[in-house]
Amino acid sequence: MLEPVAAGVDGSAESLAAAEWAAREAARRERPLMLVHAENWRPRPDHDEAARAARHSSARRVLREAEARARSAAPGIRPAATQVEGPATAALVQAAEQAELLVLGSRGLTGFTGFLVGSVALGVVARATRPVVLVRAGEDAVDEHLPAEDGTPSSRTGYRDVVLGVDLGDPCDEVIRFAFEAARLRRARLRAVHAFRAPGPLGLGPGDVALLDPPRRAGEWQGFLSAVLQPWHDKYPEVEVLATAVADRAPNALLRAATGASLLVLGRHLTERPTGPCTGPVTHAALQHVGCPVAVVPHV
Numbered sequence: 001m002l003e004p005v006a007a008g009v010d011g012s013a014e015s016l017a018a019a020e021w022a023a024r025e026a027a028r029r030e031r032p033l034m035l036v037h038a039e040n041w042r043p044r045p046d047h048d049e050a051a052r053a054a055r056h057s058s059a060r061r062v063l064r065e066a067e068a069r070a071r072s073a074a075p076g077i078r079p080a081a082t083q084v085e086g087p088a089t090a091a092l093v094q095a096a097e098q099a100e101l102l103v104l105g106s107r108g109l110t111g112f113t114g115f116l117v118g119s120v121a122l123g124v125v126a127r128a129t130r131p132v133v134l135v136r137a138g139e140d141a142v143d144e145h146l147p148a149e150d151g152t153p154s155s156r157t158g159y160r161d162v163v164l165g166v167d168l169g170d171p172c173d174e175v176i177r178f179a180f181e182a183a184r185l186r187r188a189r190l191r192a193v194h195a196f197r198a199p200g201p202l203g204l205g206p207g208d209v210a211l212l213d214p215p216r217r218a219g220e221w222q223g224f225l226s227a228v229l230q231p232w233h234d235k236y237p238e239v240e241v242l243a244t245a246v247a248d249r250a251p252n253a254l255l256r257a258a259t260g261a262s263l264l265v266l267g268r269h270l271t272e273r274p275t276g277p278c279t280g281p282v283t284h285a286a287l288q289h290v291g292c293p294v295a296v297v298p299h300v
Contacts, residue, residue: 004034004080006099008092008124009066011058014105014137019066020073021135021293022103024144027074028185031100035066035081038091059083073141089123096124101131101295106287125287125296126279129270131178133263133295134287143292144186144262159188160262160292161242165254165282166194167267168221171228172299175267180236182263182295189240191261192229195253196221196245214247221245251285258290265295 007022009015019035026033037059063081070079084091096102104121125132142153146160164179183190198214222245233241246253258264266283279287279296286294 002031003098003100004032005029005101005103006034006036006095007066007070007103008036008038008088008095008105009062010037010039010088011062011065012105012107012137014107014135016066016069016105017137017139018103018105018133018135019070019079020141021133021139023070023074023077023079024141025101025103025133026077029100033070033074033077033079034095034099035063035070035079036084036092036095037062037066037081038084038088038095039086056083088120089127092120092124093127096128096130096132099130101133102128103133103135105137106134107137122279122284122287125268125283129298131295131297133293135293136291139293159186160260161189161191162186163254163257163261163264163292164190164192165250165264165266165286166192166225166228167250168194168196168224168228172267172297174299175265175297176229176232178295178297179265180232180239182265183239184236186262187238188262189242191257192225192241192243193253193257194221194225194243194245195248195250197249198247218245218247250282251289254282254286255289258286258292258294261292263293263295264290265297268296268298270298270300 005022005026007019009019023033039055039059063083067079067081070077092102104124106121121134141155144159145155146157148154148157162179162183179190225243225245229241229243254264264286266286268279268283283296
């Protein structure tokens, strides 16, 4: 049985946008769609049956609305729905383990302040061992596509770029594969970006290419990036690839590259730190500020 594309829904505008995006992604991947409602509650010793019945009734309403939105977004999809009892973060992490990927909503603010990522979404991203996609409120099908010739929004045109953030110090097959597959499914161009640091006044830092001439240094990083991507280009010859190495901080480079993209793909180390699971500084910054959907792919 094919693993589904799952979406966590709670009735909010952002979760309904996530359900619609997940429905379109399920159609692209030819996978079933599973809608999951996880209520963030803690058992109480009084076992209040009336409160429990009210929660179940509310969950059913949330799931019905999400099902309607999913069917509208992808008419060929017949979503399944499930209601699970919280805590929400743990329940959604468990749902992710049984899915191809999990889609969650993130409240969209302005282009300057980016996402408002809730504690549940951040907790799931930091703990899940499967890919998690965050979708902002207001995300629509036309946002994934290039504008029509007259400049108006359209869902009948080609897809915008899929952007891949590449860490050449630790390139990861799972992350690169996810990005190439996403681009293939959309027949979109893949734009791969690596950000490197220019040498500081005290000399070369860790990972810096030992060339003092900036154009030659950029050329070396460009060559490294192309070499890392070449085997994947061979596996996905139908995917057009634009590889760019830039001298900048990674969050800045990714924010620029993802402007106007259909999807940004980033990686996250599965290894836990002493302080517990975390997303990493680059991924965390992207989640807060990038306006397009962001896929976080865990890897060892």
